[in-house]
Amino acid sequence: MKTIKEMYRQPGEYFGKTISLCGWIRSNRNSKAFGFIELNDGSFFKNIQIVFEEEKLENYKEIARLGVGTAILVKGVLVETPNAKQPFEIKAESIQVEGHSPSDYPLQKKRHSFEFLRTIAHLRPRTNTFSAVFRVRSLLSYAIHKFFQERDFVYVHTPIITGSDAEGAGEMFQVTTFDLKNVPVTEEGRIDYKEDFFGRETNLTVSGQLNAEAYALAFRNVYTFGPTFRAENSNTARHAAEFWMIEPEMAFADLNDDMILAEDMIKYIFDYVLQHAPEEMEFFNNYIDKGLLERLDNVVQSEFGRITYTEAVEILKKNNDKFDYKVEWGTDLQTEHERYLTEKIFNKPVFVTDYPKEIKAFYMRLNDDGKTVAAMDLLVPGIGEIIGGSQREDRLDVLDTRIRGLGMREEDYWWYRDLRKYGGTRHAGFGLGFERAIMYMTGMSNIRDVIPFPRTPRSAEF
RNA sequence: UCCUCAGUAGCUCAAUGGCAGAGCACUCGGCUGUUAACCGAGGGGUUACUGGUUCGAGUCCAGUCUGGGGAGCCA
Numbered sequence: 001m002k003t004i005k006e007m008y009r010q011p012g013e014y015f016g017k018t019i020s021l022c023g024w025i026r027s028n029r030n031s032k033a034f035g036f037i038e039l040n041d042g043s044f045f046k047n048i049q050i051v052f053e054e055e056k057l058e059n060y061k062e063i064a065r066l067g068v069g070t071a072i073l074v075k076g077v078l079v080e081t082p083n084a085k086q087p088f089e090i091k092a093e094s095i096q097v098e099g100h101s102p103s104d105y106p107l108q109k110k111r112h113s114f115e116f117l118r119t120i121a122h123l124r125p126r127t128n129t130f131s132a133v134f135r136v137r138s139l140l141s142y143a144i145h146k147f148f149q150e151r152d153f154v155y156v157h158t159p160i161i162t163g164s165d166a167e168g169a170g171e172m173f174q175v176t177t178f179d180l181k182n183v184p185v186t187e188e189g190r191i192d193y194k195e196d197f198f199g200r201e202t203n204l205t206v207s208g209q210l211n212a213e214a215y216a217l218a219f220r221n222v223y224t225f226g227p228t229f230r231a232e233n234s235n236t237a238r239h240a241a242e243f244w245m246i247e248p249e250m251a252f253a254d255l256n257d258d259m260i261l262a263e264d265m266i267k268y269i270f271d272y273v274l275q276h277a278p279e280e281m282e283f284f285n286n287y288i289d290k291g292l293l294e295r296l297d298n299v300v301q302s303e304f305g306r307i308t309y310t311e312a313v314e315i316l317k318k319n320n321d322k323f324d325y326k327v328e329w330g331t332d333l334q335t336e337h338e339r340y341l342t343e344k345i346f347n348k349p350v351f352v353t354d355y356p357k358e359i360k361a362f363y364m365r366l367n368d369d370g371k372t373v374a375a376m377d378l379l380v381p382g383i384g385e386i387i388g389g390s391q392r393e394d395r396l397d398v399l400d401t402r403i404r405g406l407g408m409r410e411e412d413y414w415w416y417r418d419l420r421k422y423g424g425t426r427h428a429g430f431g432l433g434f435e436r437a438i439m440y441m442t443g444m445s446n447i448r449d450v451i452p453f454p455r456t457p458r459s460a461e462f
Numbered sequence: 463u464c465c466u467c468a469g470u471a472g473c474u475c476a477a478u479g480g481c482a483g484a485g486c487a488c489u490c491g492g493c494u495g496u497u498a499a500c501c502g503a504g505g506g507g508u509u510a511c512u513g514g515u516u517c518g519a520g521u522c523c524a525g526u527c528u529g530g531g532g533a534g535c536c537a
Contacts, residue, residue, distance in 0.1 A: 029500090031493050038497080049497080067488090085497055108473065108487050109498050115529065116473070171535095207537095232535055233463060245537060324533095335533075388537065433537030446530095447537095458528085 003043035007078060011088055014078040021048070021090065022073045022098065024126065027109045030064040037066075039074065039090075045132055045279040049089040050074055057095060068109055069101030069126070114449050121453050121462045129288070132280035133450055136273055137438050143272035144225060144246055144434075147265055153248060154219040158208030160227065163200055164412065171231035172203035173241075204229035208247050209429065210363075210416055213392060216249035216427055217419050223248040225434075233457050237446040238384065238436065242455040249429035255365075255374040255391040258428035259351050262378055262387050263304045265432070266349070271300050273441060289443025295381070296441070298348060305342075305350030309333075309372065312341055312352055332359045335384055342379040349380045362402045363416075364390040365426075376430070383440050389430020396420040 002019045023041030030036065030052075037050040054060040066072070076092040106120050107127065117124040124130045148155070161175050177197040178184070184195040193201045208224040215222045228245045248261060274281055274296060285292045307315075316327040316337050325334045333341075333352070342350050354372040357364070364373035378387035393399045399420060403410055410417065438450040448454040453462040 027498070029496055029498095031496080031500090033494055034496090036496050036499085051495080053494095081495095084495080103488050104472070106472070110473080110486060111498080112473065113530095118529090228537080230536075234535060235463085236533080236535090237531080239536070243537065385537065431537060436537060 004039070004041045004046070004048045005044035007048055007088070008044055008046060011078070011080075015080055015088070016077065018075060018077050018093065019090070020073065020075050022071070025066055025068055025070045025072060025101070027068065028064070028066055035064050037063075037072075037095075039072070040126075040131075042131075045128070045135065045277075045283065049086050050076065050092050050095070051089055052092040052095055056091075056093060059095070062097070063095050066097065067101050067103055067105060068107060069105040070097060071099035071101075072097055114446065118448055118454075125452070128283065130449075132277075132283050133438070133442055133444060134452060136277055136280055136442055137450060139273050139276050140269055140438060140441060141225075141434075143269040144265075146272065147268045148223045148248065151221065153221045153223045154215065156208075156212055156215045156219075156222045156224050157226065158205070158211040158224045158247075160205055161198075161202050162205045163198065163202050164210065171233075172206055173229050173231045175202045175204060206230055207245070207431065209249065209431065212247055212249040212429065213416070213427065214419055216251045216429070217423065217425070220251045221248070222250075235457060237448075238439075240435065240447050240451060240454055240456055243447070243451070244434035246432040246434055247429060249427065251425055251427040253391075253428045254426055255353065255376060255389075255428055258389050258391065258430055259304075259306070259353075259376055262351075262376075262389065262430055262432075263349075266304075266378075266387075266437075267300050269437070270296055270441060274300070284442050284444075292443045299380075302348050304378070305346040305348060307341070307346075307350060307352055308354045309352055309356065310354065312337075315345060316340065330356050330358065338377075338379045338384050339381075342384075343381045347381070349378055349386075351376050351378050357402075360390070362406055362408065363392050363399070365393045366398055366402070374428075378430075380440055382445075383436050385433075386436045386440060387430050387432050389428065391426065391428040394420055394424045394426055396424065 002014070002021060004021065004023065007014060021039065021041060023039040026038040026040050026047050028035065028037050033054040035052050037052065038047040039050050040047045052060065052063055057063060073096040074090060074092055075094045076090040078088055079091055080088050107123055112127070117127065117130070125134055145155070184192040186192045193199070196202070205228060207228065208226065212222055212224050224245075224247045226244065227242055229242055230239075231241065232239065248265075250257060250261065281293060310329065312333070313327055313329050316323070316333075319340065320326045322340070323334070323336055325336065327333075327337060341352070342348070353374070353376045354367060355375045356371060357366060357373045360373050360375045364375045366373055374391035376389050377385050380386050393402065396417060399417065400410055403413060435447050435450050439445065439447065442450065444450050448456060
């Protein structure tokens with residue numbers, strides 16, 4: 001059994017030879033005595049054309065009637081077709097049906113809306129677009145591991161179930177074995193979590209960062225790559241309740257090292273996919289986003305922009321008449337401001353650094369000005385924030401002041417504080433939204449279309 | 463959660479308050495090199511749901527549900 005990918009990659013090896021292929025019919029056109037089947041076997045983005053003739057097949061009439069989606073086994077000879085649209089085709093000697101596809105098969109050999117395809121998430125990987133998206137997702141995933149492994153980063157599996165609501169970052173999904181119709185309560189009438197499975201309140205993780213820091217302070221350079229959960233009622237094209245995140249963490253590194261790593265990583269993984277999925281990338285460029293390849297080439301070759309929050313505010317304030325929300329130092333940048341920076345001012349990815357401490361998380365390192373923290377966001381055209389990172393606060397007394405100032409309890413962070421107490425050092429890391437990277441890479445504009453079975457508010461059908 | 467737009471055949475969409483329509487798909491027939499093949503015929507509807515206005519509602523009004531786009535939160 002051969003694959004269609006082998007035909008396309010080394011056609012010369014197979015010309016004139018009889019080969020077997022199995023796959024699914026994408027289209028079937030025929031006339032009285034001959035017909036053409038577009039076959040896709042999942043090994044490759046493109047299809048191969050099967051020519052079948054009445055005089056060669058005893059089951060010609062049956063084959064001519066087969067619908068889109070039918071699984072078949074084909075034996076035939078690969079021949080060159082220099083004057084046709086396709087480079088070669090299979091002259092069938094026999095075609096056997098493996099699985100029929102009745103006429104109510106929802107996929108047609110024409111364009112469907114992404115909205116409709118989301119309602120048939122189990123069938124949409126059989127379409128061109130989703131075939132390309134999910135092969136790129138796989139390659140991008142591999143490229144990320146390759147990038148970090150080549151640099152001797154240690155891959156750490158941080159927990160999915162967590163006992164800390166660490167960052168206070170958004171709503172969390174609670175994990176419990178309680179019978180929700182009969183929850184144990186204490187004498188004071190509160191929920192008695194001591195009776196729950198873990199003996200405490202637990203949730204699905206919103207970030208592996210705090211755990212990754214512990215391993216960075218042992219292995220120096222580490223990364224996590226796994227699922228993350230946010231129970232926010234976010235209804236946008238860029239948010240999902242379950243998504244994947246890559247979180248590198250480096251000891252003996254500052255914010256500048258962090259940005260260098262982020263830039264190197266983005267360039268490396270994009271370049272890897274461009275080289276290993278040329279057919280898919282060309283498809284995206286032609287049918288999803290016309291300027292895609294040009295923009296990605298620009299990303300791989302250009303230096304990312306860098307600007308401090310304070311400088312960005314100065315620029316944006318001069319253009320305040322263009323914005324619905326006026327910019328003022330101390331407020332967080334709105335989407336419209338971020339897009340203006342990355343799309344109009346820089347026209348390429350840009351790091352914005354050193355945000356006011358009030359609008360950033362407690363673990364970010366306080367700068368010498370006492371007003372800002374060593375944080376960085378990487379903004380990219382079309383998507384917005386794709387990476388958020390920082391140098392971590394490694395001075396225990398400063399960290400404690402921050403924790404208390406935010407009304408949090410030091411004892412809840414006892415092990416995190418231990419990392420500063422015993423051999424603490426400067427360290428930094430960031431979080432890359434994996435799906436946002438895929439969106440940027442493919443031009444797909446909705447996060448629901450780059451996750452195989454997406455989970456969003458009111459939606460977990462598959 | 464807020465703002466906004468939409469929901470009509472399997473899909474993509476038309477239809478001035480007055481007979482429910484087209485293209486594609488599907489079924490049947492035809493066709494000797496097709497490329498989302500082509501030609502002919504046919505079947506296919508609780509107009510998202512509930513209520514209201516009206517002689518008459520796909521169309522107007524109210525509510526609900528679902529989806530898209532935008533915002534917030536963020537990755």
